[in-house]
Amino acid sequence: MNVPENAFFHIHTFRCGHAAMVPDEAYVRKAIELHAGSIWFSDHAPFPGDPLHHMMSVTELDGYLETIHTLKHRYAGQIDVHAGLEIEYFPSFDRSGWYRQLKDDERIEFLMIGQHMAEIKPGHFSFEWDKERLARDEYRVLGEAVIAGIESGYFDFVAHPDRSFRAKRAWDDDMTALSRRIIGAAAKADIPLEKNKLSARMAYNFWPEFWRLLTPANRVITGLDAHSVEDMAERAFAGLPEI
Numbered sequence: 001m002n003v004p005e006n007a008f009f010h011i012h013t014f015r016c017g018h019a020a021m022v023p024d025e026a027y028v029r030k031a032i033e034l035h036a037g038s039i040w041f042s043d044h045a046p047f048p049g050d051p052l053h054h055m056m057s058v059t060e061l062d063g064y065l066e067t068i069h070t071l072k073h074r075y076a077g078q079i080d081v082h083a084g085l086e087i088e089y090f091p092s093f094d095r096s097g098w099y100r101q102l103k104d105d106e107r108i109e110f111l112m113i114g115q116h117m118a119e120i121k122p123g124h125f126s127f128e129w130d131k132e133r134l135a136r137d138e139y140r141v142l143g144e145a146v147i148a149g150i151e152s153g154y155f156d157f158v159a160h161p162d163r164s165f166r167a168k169r170a171w172d173d174d175m176t177a178l179s180r181r182i183i184g185a186a187a188k189a190d191i192p193l194e195k196n197k198l199s200a201r202m203a204y205n206f207w208p209e210f211w212r213l214l215t216p217a218n219r220v221i222t223g224l225d226a227h228s229v230e231d232m233a234e235r236a237f238a239g240l241p242e243i
């Protein structure tokens with residue numbers, strides 16, 4: 001999937017519970033005002049049973065997709081509006097067919113893997129670990145989940161791959177080895193890796209060492225990870241750190 005220049009990519013909505021309580025239309029109107037060519041909504045996808053809390057609930061998914069599609073038609077000719085989801089890769093939800101169901105839903109134009117936690121055994125997640133364990137092992141389980149997700153074939157983009165290393169404080173050879181595997185998997189699957197402008201503002205979430213390992217076979221996109229209209233407007237024109 002190609003994201004043209006002048007895209008406002010990676011926009012959240014109020015449904016995830018940690019974004020501004022504004023109508024989705026407010027993002028579209030502001031994007032038009034700022035002369036964006038397209039806007040790509042990728043709110044945090046729900047999981048059946050709603051086991052986690054930083055995402056919309058399953059009952060909100062239809063409303064989300066219907067609203068974005070209404071906006072797509074309402075603003076056609078002024079801006080291209082795209083409906084997608086950002087979602088973790090959890091093996092037990094792959095076995096139960098959830099990703100297949102989302103991918104087959106014609107209203108969902110793209111799925112982006114955004115691995116904020118990993119499933120360490122069925123129904124259990126890495127956020128259950130203590131700080132010490134997270135500092136030592138989180139990047140491995142996040143990175144492995146990203147690789148498994150890319151290889152699953154469900155995803156069109158990888159959000160903030162370098163955020164896997166957020167609990168690390170210094171770059172090391174093991175991080176290089178894991179990064180090369182993520183980068184290689186993305187190249188093989190021809191999936192863009194996202195340089196994320198929210199990560200760029202957070203200590204230890206944006207790693208130039210990761211981006212220096214990219215090869216000519218990799219595609220890159222820039223995402224705003226906006227959780228408010230103000231985020232979107234401000235990050236749209238902000239730069240990224242030097243690589």
Ligand SMILES: [Zn+2]
Pocket residue numbers: 012016018044227
């Ligand atoms: Zn979020």
Ligand SMILES: [Zn+2]
Pocket residue numbers: 010012086114159225
């Ligand atoms: Zn996001």
